Amino acid sequence: MRYRSILAALALISALPASAQTAAPVELRVLAINDFHGNLRPPPGGIRIGDPEDKSKKVMVAAGGAEYMATLVKQLREGHKNTIFVAAGDLIGASPFLSAMFHDEPSVEALSMMGLAITSVGNHEFDEGKTELLRMQNGGCHPLDGCQGPHPFTGAKFHYLAASTVETATGKSVLPPYEIREFDGIPVAFIGLTLKETAGIVSPSGIAGLEFRDEAETVNALVPQLKARGVEAIVVLIHQGGEPSGDYNECPAITGPIVDIVKKFDRAVDVVVSGHTHRAYVCDIDGRLVTSGDKYGTLVTAIDLKLDPATRDIVGARADNVIVANASLAKDPEQTALIEAYDKLAAPIANRPAGSVTQTLSRVPNEAGESALGDVIADAQLAATKDAKDGSAVIALTNPGGIRTDIVPKENGAITFGDVFSSQPFRNRLVTMTLTGSQLKDMLEQQWLDPKRPRILQVSNGFSYTWDASRPFGERVSLETMTLNGRPIEAGSGYRVTLNDYLAVGGDGFTVAKQGTSPQYGGYDADALFAFFRAHGPIGPLPPTRILRVN
Secondary structure: OHHHHHHHHHHHHHHOOHHHHOOOOEEEEEEEEOOOOOOOOOOOOOEEEEEOOEEEEEEEEOEOOHHHHHHHHHHHHOOOOOEEEEEOOOOOOOOOHHHHOOOOHHHHHHHHHHOOOEEEOOHHHHOOOHHHHHHHHHOOOEOOOEOOOOOOOOOOOOEEEOOOEEEOOOOOEOOOOEEEEEEOOEEEEEEEEEOHHHHHOOOHHHHOOEEEOOHHHHHHHHHHHHHHOOOOEEEEEEEOOOEOOOOOOOOOOOEOHHHHHHHHOOOOEEEEEOOOOOOEEEEEEOOEEEEEEOOOOOEEEEEEEEEOOOOOOEEEEEEEEEEOEOOOOOOOHHHHHHHHHHHHHHHHHHOOEEEEEOOOEOOOOOOOOOOHHHHHHHHHHHHHHOOHHHOOOOEEEEOHHHOOOOEOOOHHHEEEHHHHHHHOOOOOEEEEEEEEHHHHHHHHHHHHOOOOOOOOOEEOOOEEEEEEOOOOOOOOEOHHHOEEOOEEOOOOOEEEEEEEHHHHOOHHHOHHHHHOEEEEEEEEHHHHHHHHHHHHOOEOOOOOOOEEEEO
8 A cells, every 4th residue: 555655646747737747946045255354333435436427437325334234134024934144254353442452252242132143364363463352252351451341242143264274284274274154954155265465464473383274175175075075065254255345235357366366266157246356246267156245234145045955056136235314224123232332332432522623634645656654654653662761763654555444534623532443443553673775775665565566665754765667576675765853864874764563574575674673662543643643743744756657
C-alpha cells in the first residue's frame, strides 16, 4: 500500500504544470550602510544629489543622523519576512565630538539598537589599534580614560568580520572571516574584509603583528570552504570602493580599486557591498551587483535578493539607495534618548567658545594641494611648539587625511570646541623633532608615494616650496625652492619640525619622519587649534602662497 501511495503521488506531481513543481524563490532584503564615522547627528550639508527637476544641477538634501536612520531601517524592513542589516566598515573613527569623546561607544550602541547584524572592519576601526577594536566588539572600559559614558559599555551586538586581517604569529584572522545566516533554510555567507592598503593609512604601532592580505585572494580561498558547508549564496562586505560620475543610484564610468577586485572574485560571489571612497552607487561590475551608500549615514542601501530553493544560490539581485531624509522621517525615540544621555555629558565641553572666523575654513585643497584650514592647523601646531620649553619648532607639517571637516561658523562667525574637534577628531599628540634639510625634502617627496592619491602635507607660515608635476617620483621638490622665512633651506642643517604622532611613526607612508632625532612630545592637536582660535580670532583664509605648483 505504501509503495502504491508513493507511485500515485509521483503520478500526480508529474501531471502538474512545471511551474507548480518549482518552489517559489525565497526573498531576502539586505539593508546596508558604510562609512558612518560616528555621525549620530545629521552631518552638515546632508547629501548632494542630482536635482530631480534639472539633472544638470546639484542640490543638497538634509539627511543622516541615527534618529532618522533607525526609523528608515524599520520602514525598509516592513513587509519583508527575511531581512538582515549589514555594513562595509568605517562605522567609527574620524567622528564628531559627541561620539569621539567616548571613543565611539555611543555609535556602536546606536547601531546595535538599530539591529545591525554584521559589518566588515574598515581602516578607521584601527585608528586606536587592534586592542581597541576588540574592545568595541567585546565591551569594557577604555584602558586610559576608563568608563566615561552614562552607563557601562557592553560592546557591539553586531559582529565584526575581518577575513583579510591576519595575525602574523598565528596565521589566523584577527576576527571571524565570515558569518553564515539561514533564511527559510537557505544559507547565505557574508564575508567581511578591509582594504589591503590599511597598513599605510593607520598608525603602525596600533597594528603591529597584523598583516592585511589581498582582498580577492582572501575571498577566493574561502569559497571552497563555504561550498563544503553547503553555501552557494555569497555576499562580500568590503571596505574598498570606487569613483563613479553619476547620481546616487547610478554607476556611469566607475573607476577605482573595487573594479579590478570584483573582476578577480570567484564567480561564486554574487553581491558586493563596498565603501571607503565615500561615494554612492549601484553598479553591475562583471555581472555582479556592487553597491555603496555614500557616507555619514545619509543613505541606506536596500538590496533585494531572490534565492533559488533548489540550487540555494542567488538568482536575482537589485538595489536602491534610499536617502535618510530628515524632512520626511520621524525621530526614533530610543535613539533620541541615547543621544541625549551622552550629550548631557559632552555638551558642556563641546560648547566652550573657541573664538570666531570670518568665513568657512575649507579643508578642500587647491591645485597645489594647499587648503585654508590646513594653513590654520599647521600655524596652530607651530604656535603650540615654537617656545623653547615646548620644542623650539620652526616648521609644522600636518597630514591632509587628519583634517576631516570644514570649520563652519555659526551666528556672528562663532565656533566652538566641538567644531574644532570635529575638524581634527583623531586626538593625536604633537611631536617636535629635528630633521635635516635633506630629510625634509625627502619627506616632501613621499607625498606622491601613491600617484593616484597624493597626500600633500599642510605647512606652517614662513615655510614654502615649489613642486613640479612633470618631474618623476623622488624629484618633484627642488631643494632650491624650499625656504624658511625667506632664507633657503640647507641640506645639512637641522630644523625643529612639529608633526602629529601619527606622522611621527611613519603614518601615511611618511617613513622619513622616523629618522627624526631628539623628539619632544607636547599636547594634542585639537587642543592646540582651540588655543590658537582663542588667541587669534577672528581668523579667515590666508592667501595660498606656501605650496606652489608648476606644470
